[in-house]
Amino acid sequence: MFKTPFKKPRSIKIQINEFKHGFLSSVNALIKFNKYTFSWEFLTSTIIRWIAVITMFVDHFAFVALTPLDKNYVSMRIIGRIAFPIFGFLAGLGINYTSRKLYYVLRFLILAIVIHVFVLIFYFTNISTQLEPLYLNIMYILFLGTLSGFVHTKNNLIGFGLIISIFVILFSLEAFPIRATINSSSFRFYIDYQTYGYSVIITSYLAYYYFNKINHEYKLIFFKIAFIISFILINIIFNQIGFTSNIQLYSLVTIPLFLFYSFKKPYSHxxxxxxxxxxxxxxFILPALTLF
Known part of the structure; x- marks a missing residue:
């Protein structure tokens, strides 16, 4: 008998029950701590992703709709420093976890292109955001980071070659900026977070990839320690060589989130x-709409 390859949609009742179970599980996790992973079980990927999204909205509102002269501009940009390290950390873990690695990688590329189309629309329709036509959004750096991880999982040697190549290219673009003239205005070509962002993603990916192979009950604690130390060094080094601003150092406030991060699979929908x-x-779109 022929069987359809499609799953039968779950009923509303089943979905409600799953939501209740997920909610109660999250509440119970508030008082649970796993000593083997040094994890507060409530602090799952979903929870820290919410933190990243909220702080990102604050940051992007300032970046798109305000100017550096506005009194709240700097404070809102500081709040936004919390967002990227979380996204980079989760992207590095995600390419390790997911069984659909290529889909995971290409999703970032598709989102990057869609967002860039809006950036170009805003620019060429004279909407006065701070987004420039040669600005490549953060999804491009997440794509490059996860692509490197994907290739590394297939072939470690080729993967390391790709990682080094991309790092050198990004570093060179920061050290020797490329500019182009559009409509009589000169713009710099750059990718959001550039070498710094790529380093955070790759550090998360490689640290988990190798420490997870260790046959030790505290291997995930070792992963956390390695990532946090590397994250601190990345922030200090890139600040000292002038590739990141001083306010990027505020991203170090995310360290407790990484330290107590829970590897427990969260409720998903x-x-x-x-x-x-x-x-x-x-x-990006919502703040830009306020400028019409």
Whole structure:
């Protein structure tokens, strides 16, 4: 008998019950701590992703709709420093976790292109955002980071070659900026977070990839320690060589989130998946609409 390859949609009742179970599980996790992973079980990827999204909205509102002369501009940009380290950390873990690695990688590329189309629309319709036509959004750096991880999982040697190559290219673009003239105005070509962002993603990916192979009950604690130390060094080094501003050092406040991060699989729902996938684009579009 022929069987359809499609799953039968879950009923509303089943989805409600799953939501109740997920909610109660999250409440119970508030008082649970795993000593083997040094994890507060409430602090799952979903929880810290919410923190990243909220702080990202604050940051992008200032970046798009305000100017550096506005009194709240700097404080809102400081709040926004919390967002990227979380996204980079989760992207590095995600390419390790997911069984659909190529889909995971290409999703970032598709989102990057869609967002860039809006950036070009805003620029060529004379909407006065701070987004420039040669600005490549953060999704491009997440794409490059996860692509490197994907290739590394297939072939470690080729993967390391790609990682080094991309790092050198990004570093060179920062050290020797490329500019182009559009409509009589000169613009710099750059990718958001550039070498710094790529380093955070790759550090998360490689640290988990190798420490997870260790046959030791505290291996995930070792991963956390390695990532946190590397994250601190990345912030200090890139600040000292002038590749990041002083306010980027505020990103170090995310360290407790990484230290107590829970590896427990969180409650998931397709609505949450859609929301988190589209939140970055929405965080640019909504502030831009206020400028019409």
């Amino acid at each position: 397709f609505i949450l998946t859609i929301w988190f996938s589209s939140a970055y684009a929405i965080s």
